[in-house]
Amino acid sequence: MAMTIEAPALEQAAPPQRRSAWLRLRGWSRPALGLLLPLTLALGWEIYVALGYSNGRLVPPPTKVFSTIMELARSGELSRHVSATLMRVGLGFGVGVVAGTILGAISGYWGLARRLLDPTVQALRAIPSLAWVPLFILWLGIFETSKIALIAVGVFFPVYLGVMGGILSVDRKIVEVGRTFRLSGPAMIRRILLPAVLPSYVVALRVGLGLGWMFVVAAELMGASEGLGYLLLDGQQLGKPAQILAAIVIFAIIGKFTDWLIEVATAPLLRWQDAFGGSKGAA
Amino acid sequence: MLALDRVGKTYPNGVNALERFSAEINLGEIVAIIGGSGCGKSTLLRAIAGLDPASTGSVTLDDIRISAPHEKIGIIFQEPRLLPWLSVADNIGFGLSHLPANVRREKVARALARVGLADKATAWPRELSGGQAQRVAIARALVPQPEVLLLDEPFSALDAFTRRDLQDHLLDLWADTRPTLILVTHDVDEAVVLADRVLVMRPRPGRLFEEIRVNLARPRDRNTPHFDNFKRRVLTALDRSLDRSVPDEAGKAGAGEAMWW
Numbered sequence: 001m002a003m004t005i006e007a008p009a010l011e012q013a014a015p016p017q018r019r020s021a022w023l024r025l026r027g028w029s030r031p032a033l034g035l036l037l038p039l040t041l042a043l044g045w046e047i048y049v050a051l052g053y054s055n056g057r058l059v060p061p062p063t064k065v066f067s068t069i070m071e072l073a074r075s076g077e078l079s080r081h082v083s084a085t086l087m088r089v090g091l092g093f094g095v096g097v098v099a100g101t102i103l104g105a106i107s108g109y110w111g112l113a114r115r116l117l118d119p120t121v122q123a124l125r126a127i128p129s130l131a132w133v134p135l136f137i138l139w140l141g142i143f144e145t146s147k148i149a150l151i152a153v154g155v156f157f158p159v160y161l162g163v164m165g166g167i168l169s170v171d172r173k174i175v176e177v178g179r180t181f182r183l184s185g186p187a188m189i190r191r192i193l194l195p196a197v198l199p200s201y202v203v204a205l206r207v208g209l210g211l212g213w214m215f216v217v218a219a220e221l222m223g224a225s226e227g228l229g230y231l232l233l234d235g236q237q238l239g240k241p242a243q244i245l246a247a248i249v250i251f252a253i254i255g256k257f258t259d260w261l262i263e264v265a266t267a268p269l270l271r272w273q274d275a276f277g278g279s280k281g282a283a
Numbered sequence: 284m285l286a287l288d289r290v291g292k293t294y295p296n297g298v299n300a301l302e303r304f305s306a307e308i309n310l311g312e313i314v315a316i317i318g319g320s321g322c323g324k325s326t327l328l329r330a331i332a333g334l335d336p337a338s339t340g341s342v343t344l345d346d347i348r349i350s351a352p353h354e355k356i357g358i359i360f361q362e363p364r365l366l367p368w369l370s371v372a373d374n375i376g377f378g379l380s381h382l383p384a385n386v387r388r389e390k391v392a393r394a395l396a397r398v399g400l401a402d403k404a405t406a407w408p409r410e411l412s413g414g415q416a417q418r419v420a421i422a423r424a425l426v427p428q429p430e431v432l433l434l435d436e437p438f439s440a441l442d443a444f445t446r447r448d449l450q451d452h453l454l455d456l457w458a459d460t461r462p463t464l465i466l467v468t469h470d471v472d473e474a475v476v477l478a479d480r481v482l483v484m485r486p487r488p489g490r491l492f493e494e495i496r497v498n499l500a501r502p503r504d505r506n507t508p509h510f511d512n513f514k515r516r517v518l519t520a521l522d523r524s525l526d527r528s529v530p531d532e533a534g535k536a537g538a539g540e541a542m543w544w
Binding site for chain 2 (some may be wrong): 176179180187191198
């Protein structure tokens with residue numbers, strides 16, 4: 001019984017205070033390392049333009065982009081465009097996630113439904129989603145509904161696939177444990193399938209959200225009076241590259257932020273994972 | 284009493300994995316089932332567990348026919364099969380969800396202490412060694428106090444030291460409530476050290492070949508001539524079971540004991 005030899009005694013040798021300071025430093029250095037490359041490039045371009053090697057008209061230096069953002073923020077235009085885009089992504093993402101989760105769960109759990117449903121869904125998936133645009137505009141008009149529908153379509157497929165694939169790949173041996181404890185159908189779903197599917201579901205949500213951001217640009221480029229996509233188009237038509245870059249930067253920031261929200265919200269549920277990337281918190 | 288009456292299993296693909304296996308196993312008895320690969324040992328165990336019900340014959344526990352998992356029958360697999368998203372304590376309490384939380388906590392705490400893992404209650408399964416994980420699996424199966432505990436090569440994935448350690452530990456735990464243990468193994472040493480009876484099976488189709496009673500007092504010393512003698516008997520029976528020219532011993536003597544020595 002006392003056969004396992006464990007070694008925590010060795011690790012306690014380092015003074016705890018110095019160790020935690022070191023850990024904190026390492027915790028900060030990680031995001032800092034990621035910022036190194038973009039900041040160097042931005043700074044380099046800024047200096048390049050400032051020294052007069054380029055007039056920076058087509059590729060404005062970072063300060064110009066930043067001041068454009070500030071100006072948009074001051075005039076209140078920024079919040080109008082951002083909230084319009086956020087609203088579309090939020091609604092489209094919500095609709096796509098709900099539909100993808102429900103249909104994915106049905107075809108993952110129930111073999112007959114899968115044989116009935118999945119071929120059709122896979123065939124629809126093969127259609128480039130932008131091909132729906134003319135039809136959506138005819139059916140749903142040129143305003144919000146058709147845009148949200150397009151985003152929802154983009155979000156739907158990765159979520160559907162993630163949920164169905166997640167359920168299908170749940171380890172049969174783990175399901176058998178549930179059977180030996182005589183779990184009922186709902187209990188099996190709640191206590192075995194849901195937690196087992198969660199990791200791939202989170203990945204599916206993040207992929208879906210990424211596609212949602214992609215499709216909102218497409219939707220807004222095709223005609224909108226507000227939104228970050230409108231800023232892009234407006235910048236192109238009026239020859240304002242700084243405005244285009246400003247919109248791109250804001251897209252990047254908000255996209256990254258919403259992705260981070262999903263990551264942070266689900267991290268406590270996935271602490272149990274034993275994966276290569278899982279050592280982040282433990283190290 | 285667990286009664287196996289001419290249990291047979293033919294898989295949908297036509298493979299006849301098990302044929303007319305009969306045995307009666309008393310409460311508190313420890314039975315080892317041993318045999319070459321493909322002799323249907325695991326098939327038999329899964330039929331008793333109700334996971335893959337027999338296609339012919341019957342399994343009855345105290346006159347209740349077993350065709351699906353039953354609360355009085357627990358099973359331990361070759362792998363621990365712990366649920367990775369539950370802490371060690373929650374894994375052990377997995378089969379107790381019908382009990383109030385405080386009763387469950389108390390039972391789990393006692394089981395954790397009993398298997399020597401009280402300090403691992405809040406650990407994740409991934410943080411355990413192979414032997415520790417299998418001990419958690421044993422605790423999880425024993426906590427609902429089954430009458431019959433089935434073990435499907437439970438220690439075969441462990442190193443020799445840990446295996447011996449767990450064999451002794453299993454006997455120790457068994458003494459608490461004395462459930463029936465049915466152990467599938469391919470380790471002769473393990474069969475002789477644990478079992479009151481060793482059932483030797485022969486393959487294609489899987490069936491009972493011979494039954495050997497191990498009447499050695501417990502705790503058993505692995506280093507005595509008596510122990511070696513029983514090991515030799517089991518080994519001889521295993522050799523003969525694979526020799527196709529030897530007729531079934533069990534067949535000749537009916538379902539009863541076949542003491543050919």
